[in-house]
Amino acid sequence: xxxxxxxxxxxxxxxxxxxxxxxxxxxxxxxxxxxxxxxxxxxxxxxxxxxxxxxxxxxxxxxxxxxxxxxxxxxxxxxxxxxxxxxxxxxxxxxxxxxxxxxxxxxxxxxxxxxxxxxxxxxxxxxxxxxxxxxxxxxxxxxxxxxxxxxxxxxxxxxxxxxxxxxxxxxxxxxxxxxxxxxxxxxxxxxxxxxxxxxxxxxxxxxxxxxxxxxxxxxxxxxxxxxxxxxxxxxx
Numbered sequence: 001x002x003x004x005x006x007x008x009x010x011x012x013x014x015x016x017x018x019x020x021x022x023x024x025x026x027x028x029x030x031x032x033x034x035x036x037x038x039x040x041x042x043x044x045x046x047x048x049x050x051x052x053x054x055x056x057x058x059x060x061x062x063x064x065x066x067x068x069x070x071x072x073x074x075x076x077x078x079x080x081x082x083x084x085x086x087x088x089x090x091x092x093x094x095x096x097x098x099x100x101x102x103x104x105x106x107x108x109x110x111x112x113x114x115x116x117x118x119x120x121x122x123x124x125x126x127x128x129x130x131x132x133x134x135x136x137x138x139x140x141x142x143x144x145x146x147x148x149x150x151x152x153x154x155x156x157x158x159x160x161x162x163x164x165x166x167x168x169x170x171x172x173x174x175x176x177x178x179x180x181x182x183x184x185x186x187x188x189x190x191x192x193x194x195x196x197x198x199x200x201x202x203x204x205x206x207x208x209x210x211x212x213x214x215x216x217x218x219x220x221x222x223x224x225x226x227x228x229x230x231x232x233x234x235x236x
Contacts, residue, residue: 042176055155
């Protein structure tokens, strides 16, 4: 992993600034912009656009029979996955998102004749329609605000010591900060922006395994765990 201070030093050199004696104590506008504005905007953009791996991503398991739960304090957004919210039953029933206040009011007031379950997120609270039984839990897969870790390995969302490390690819973060700096200064930034988008797309592909080639793709569209019996069991 790369120290955040090392990445900031490289950024400073690439925009023709002297590196400060301390980044955390720097008060000049140029350094404050890089540290508090452009760095924060860059890591936030990455977290908002890509379903990054743990510890930037996490799962929360909701137990009990309540119809509402407070989400973890590190919750930023749900992962963009069909099974971002699902029940841990034998059928692995996914919950469907409701974003319309009117539809949610209709469901909770009038009800539904179908067997599907639904959820709605408002702020830091997730609401469940058709509360599961006490023997079934609901798993929520989400993206956190974490983008760094301290020397002890604890992930976090704030740069507080010189030994803090980046959890994201160094060159991606550096390029994102530099194009923002160049845009703010009225300098040509399109080349760096294109480089940033290219690195972002590559990072997204790597985290989702899209660069691998499957020479015998499944035609059924079923997940591996949905196959009823192993294919190596003889028929007779």
